[in-house]
Amino acid sequence: MTDAGPLDADETTFLAAVRSGDAARFASLTERHRRELQVHCYRMLANYDDAQDMTQETFLRAWNKRESFKGHAALRTWLYRIATNACLDLLDKRNDRTPVPSELPDPASELLYLQPYPDRMLPEDPQESVVARETIELAFIVSVQHLPPRQRAVLILRDVLGWPASKAADALALTVASVTSALQRARVTMREQLPDRRLDWRSPATHELSDDERAVVKAYIDAHERNDLDGLTSLLRDDLRFAMLPEVGPVLMTADDAVDGWVSGGLFRRGHDDWRGTITMVNRMPAAVLYLRTPDDPVHRLFALAVLHVVDGRIAELIGFDATDTPWLELPPTL
Structure with a gap:
């Protein structure tokens, strides 16, 4: 696997660290890629905890395989290759990371392992940020899980990261023809899963909330605080897509x-009628953090996180999470 062009300072320094066995320098040079590698693993696995574990596994494998780095590829490319294969190895071992058919009358499948991703952990690199929203939104993450693991890896490497077919083939130990075929099949599935979404993930996309989105999530919180059923109903599109995980x-x-x-x-x-809420973002999406005060409690306690996809001023998709078991989001426990 090769990248065009001479080695830059990172690769030269990294190669020197490899040859000298300088563990501290090795760790310093690989650590700067942690955030983007963790997002990559999250796209592959749809689970924040697993993404953290596989990122750490990537660094361990990189150290153990450090002699295989010859400087023919960029350090970033080499690490992505290791991370992708670490995720594939996990998926090969874990049948609980395959969507299971839902018993509900809907063609979708259950993703009981889906977890939200904190915006504060997204890469700070602006080149990553311009595509981050549409490839980190929950709808994309859920849809990608319906691809077989190697199709999933091909789609992410080719269409999200923009790798050429030859580089993706080398990373996955496949032929270029196999990568091209897998990508074609993956794109068909993604069009079926995301029929109303823009699928050109390599062109710039916004990552800030629009005024429309902020207004809708505020109205959603207000409806809870006022116990306003009619107001809540009016915010929802009639063809709402809803999930409350992990139920x-x-x-x-x-x-x-x-x-x-x-x-x-x-x-x-009574007991579920005293709500407060705040606006936040996860997965580059608007979200309402809901706090509930029960009759015998003096404070409002963290209860649920509702992640919203807003279309034309109404909620088209709502995925709710039990917020009491999401410490990585660093949400205040009381309000």
Whole structure:
């Protein structure tokens, strides 16, 4: 695997660290790639905890295989290759990382291992940031999980990272023809999974919340704080896609059905009627952090995180998470 052009200062210094066995210098040069590698692993695995583990595994493998780095490829390319194969090895071993058919009347599958990704851990490199939103949004992450692992790796390497077919083939020990075929099949699946989304992930995309998005998430929080069922219903598109993980997978439903389901589950009844909320972002998406105060409690405690996809001023997708078990998001426990 080769990258065009002479070695830059990083590769030259790294090569010297490899040859001398300088572990501290080796760690310093690889550590600067941690955030982007962790996002790469998250795209492969849809789980923050697993992404952390596989990033650490990448650094361990890199140290153990340091003699294989000859400077023919960029350090970043070499690390991505190791990270991709670490994720593939995990997926080969773990059948709980394959979407399972939902018993609900919906063609989607359950992703009970899906976890939100904190924006503060996204890469600071502006070249990564311009594509980060549409390739870190939950809809993309969920859709990618429906690809077989090696198709998933090909799609991410080729269409997200922009690698040429020859480099992706070398990284995955495949032929260029196999990579081209896998990419074609993966793109077909992604068009089926994301029929209404822009699929040109290599062109610039925004990563800041629009005024429209901020207004909708604020209205969503306000509706909870006022116990306003009509207001909540009016925010939802009629073809809402909803999931509350880890209980069930994504399902399509009408806005009225969604609200009826929430009410039957206790929403706005005594004990579930004293809400407060704040606006945040995860996966470059607008999100409402909801805090609930029960009758015998003097404070509002962290309860749920609702991640919203807003289209034309209404909520098209809502994925809820139990926020009490997401320490990596660093949300205040009380409000």
